[in-house]
Amino acid sequence: MIADVASCLTVSFGLFFFLAGTVGLLRFPDVHSRLHALTKADNLGLGFIVIAAAFQAADVWTVFKLLAVWLFTVAAAATAAQLVARAALSACQTEEPNR
Amino acid sequence: MNVSAAFDIVLCLLVLAVAGGAVLARDLFAGVALYIVFGLLLTVGWVRLEAVDVALVEAAIGAGLTSVILLGALPHSPAQSSFPLKIRPLALVSCLAVGAGLCWIVIGLAEPTSGLRPAVEAQLAHSGASNAVTAVLLNFRGYDTLLEVAVLLLALVGVWSSSRDDRWGGRPGPRQHVRPGGVLANFGRLIPPFGIVIGIYLVWVGTTAPGGAFQAATVLAAVWLLAMMAAITDPPRLASGALRWLVAAGPLLFILAGLFGLMEGAFLTYQPGTAKMMIVTVELALTVSIAATLALLVLGPARHGS
Numbered sequence: 224m225i226a227d228v229a230s231c232l233t234v235s236f237g238l239f240f241f242l243a244g245t246v247g248l249l250r251f252p253d254v255h256s257r258l259h260a261l262t263k264a265d266n267l268g269l270g271f272i273v274i275a276a277a278f279q280a281a282d283v284w285t286v287f288k289l290l291a292v293w294l295f296t297v298a299a300a301a302t303a304a305q306l307v308a309r310a311a312l313s314a315c316q317t318e319e320p321n322r
Numbered sequence: 323m324n325v326s327a328a329f330d331i332v333l334c335l336l337v338l339a340v341a342g343g344a345v346l347a348r349d350l351f352a353g354v355a356l357y358i359v360f361g362l363l364l365t366v367g368w369v370r371l372e373a374v375d376v377a378l379v380e381a382a383i384g385a386g387l388t389s390v391i392l393l394g395a396l397p398h399s400p401a402q403s404s405f406p407l408k409i410r411p412l413a414l415v416s417c418l419a420v421g422a423g424l425c426w427i428v429i430g431l432a433e434p435t436s437g438l439r440p441a442v443e444a445q446l447a448h449s450g451a452s453n454a455v456t457a458v459l460l461n462f463r464g465y466d467t468l469l470e471v472a473v474l475l476l477a478l479v480g481v482w483s484s485s486r487d488d489r490w491g492g493r494p495g496p497r498q499h500v501r502p503g504g505v506l507a508n509f510g511r512l513i514p515p516f517g518i519v520i521g522i523y524l525v526w527v528g529t530t531a532p533g534g535a536f537q538a539a540t541v542l543a544a545v546w547l548l549a550m551m552a553a554i555t556d557p558p559r560l561a562s563g564a565l566r567w568l569v570a571a572g573p574l575l576f577i578l579a580g581l582f583g584l585m586e587g588a589f590l591t592y593q594p595g596t597a598k599m600m601i602v603t604v605e606l607a608l609t610v611s612i613a614a615t616l617a618l619l620v621l622g623p624a625r626h627g628s
Contacts (some may be wrong), residue, residue, distance in 0.1 A: 295513075295516070298509065298512065298513070300510075301505075301511075302505050302506065302509040305505040305506075306505065306506060
């Protein structure tokens with residue numbers, strides 16, 4: 224019961240951050256702001272959803288697996304964000320449309 | 323109406339909407355983006371149907387690899403799709419007729435049957451694999467898998483054949499510019515050990531639980547592509563004999579195993595005693611070959627002279 228309530232709460236937190244990230248993606252003016260909204264907010268949102276799933280996990284190994292999923296996603300998102308940001312930056316500097 | 327039924331209905335509607343959007347998008351890039359979303363939603367759908375094996379393949383090959391290939395093909399395509407679509411009455415009528423016929427057949431199916439499931443489960447103990455999906459793919463319906471692998475190999479030959487004559491046998495893929503010690507270089511060093519372990523785990527666990535050659539191969543292909551993107555290793559020369567053997571080893575070993583079965587009965591049959599060993603051997607060889615093939619499909623034809 225307590226675990227279910229905790230899951231509901233953390234899923235709601237997670238969804239709030241996903242929503243905020245999506246709004247940012249749609250509303251922010253340039254690539255770097257949009258990227259910021261997307262990667263930062265979504266990583267946090269996914270973290271909360273992982274915590275919510277961990278409350279429902281059958282054993283401690285599942286919790287470790289969920290944690291690993293989150294860590295890999297954060298590493299991949301951070302790397303992708305850096306690469307997109309750098310590509311956008313060089314596209315701005317050379318005044319060439321970046322495909 | 324309970325929550326899971328509502329979820330399923332919303333999921334079905336989303337899949338249909340995204341599929342329609344992907345087909346009708348004016349901009350090809352938007353079409354590909356919607357196709358990626360379509361693949362992810364379909365993956366959730368397969369999980370809901372408890373077909374985790376199919377979900378894994380859909381996520382890895384449908385949403386992941388195919389999307390990468392489509393994105394790579396975008397610069398070589400005209401920017402606009404042929405929208406607005408010209409309505410061809412004959413085509414429209416025949417599509418509607420086929421669709422109505424399919425609906426009629428599905429609705430008219432006698433009662434929910436369990437299909438071939440009882441037959442598979444009855445023979446599972448003799449198949450050499452305790453995961454029913456693997457037993458079907460590599461033992462009961464080995465033909466299907468063999469032909470799939472042959473199709474992949476033919477696709478790769480087709481991609482290689484589109485190399486320019488003076489680049490034939492050279493290295494594929496774009497030249498990578500990576501800052502030494504930068505983010506990409508570090509990520510490319512960090513991830514491959516985990517990816518290789520996960521790939522080997524997926525193929526090993528495939529005999530008893532969801533997993534298998536195709537799922538593992540996609541993970542390994544992604545690891546190899548990442549290592550090449552991070553300039554840790556160069557793309558191979560396509561003329562390399564070792565590479566060609568690597569790509570052909572899986573299908574060859576599969577055919578050899580099939581011929582071995584021919585000596586004791588029919589093509590692609592395994593004896594119950596040796597079935598597990600044969601399946602694991604074929605799966606391992608297939609994994610390596612499919613991984614190399616998928617990565618090479620993404621890299622495309624040779625672009626730099628040999």
